[in-house]
Amino acid sequence: MVTLVVSIRASLSGPADRDLAALDGPLGAAPGRAADLAKELRIPHAQLVIRKGYRQHVDSYSAFLEADRKAMTGLTGYLKERGLERVFLVGLATDYCVKETALDALRQGFGATVDSTAVRAIDAQPGDGERALAQVREAGGSIA
Numbered sequence: 031m032v033t034l035v036v037s038i039r040a041s042l043s044g045p046a047d048r049d050l051a052a053l054d055g056p057l058g059a060a061p062g063r064a065a066d067l068a069k070e071l072r073i074p075h076a077q078l079v080i081r082k083g084y085r086q087h088v089d090s091y092s093a094f095l096e097a098d099r100k101a102m103t104g105l106t107g108y109l110k111e112r113g114l115e116r117v118f119l120v121g122l123a124t125d126y127c128v129k130e131t132a133l134d135a136l137r138q139g140f141g142a143t144v145d146s147t148a149v150r151a152i153d154a155q156p157g158d159g160e161r162a163l164a165q166v167r168e169a170g171g172s173i174a
Contacts, residue, residue: 080093080103080104091126091127091129091130092127092130092131093131093134094131094134094135094137094138095134106138109140115141116141116142117131117132117140117142117143118143118144118174119131119132119135119142119143119144119149120144120145120148120149122149122150123150123152124144124149124150124151124152124158125151125152125154125161125162126152126162128144128162129162129163129165132144132169132171133166133169133171135171136171141171141172142166142170142171142172143172143173143174144163144166144172145174146163147174
């Protein structure tokens with residue numbers, strides 16, 4: 031099995047900034063700057079860093095497509111060129127970036143598995159995170 035680690039860094043400049051920044055603890059992120067990976071996370075073997083969501087006032091949730099739903103980030107081609115067939119998702123936020131990335135992975139022909147122990151929802155409305163996981167499952171993804 032081939033393992034490839036891809037880090038996605040979102041610049042927190044869009045309308046969801048205040049929601050993501052409101053998360054308490056080590057998973058929270060400061061608005062107006064790129065979201066950094068947790069210092070405790072050691073992934074020196076990461077082969078690619080994709081930067082997304084750098085346009086002010088525009089949220090860009092998916093690692094595969096920009097917010098205009100037309101501009102590709104390059105992740106699809108990168109993964110397909112390497113023969114990868116499934117993506118495993120962790121991170122923030124279950125009800126935004128994780129969900130949209132999982133759904134776009136499925137649309138691009140990949141399998142998608144969300145590790146429910148390594149994601150966190152904003153839950154602007156109570157239950158948003160659980161509804162997001164249900165959407166991924168209904169679209170053909172899996173939740174581990």
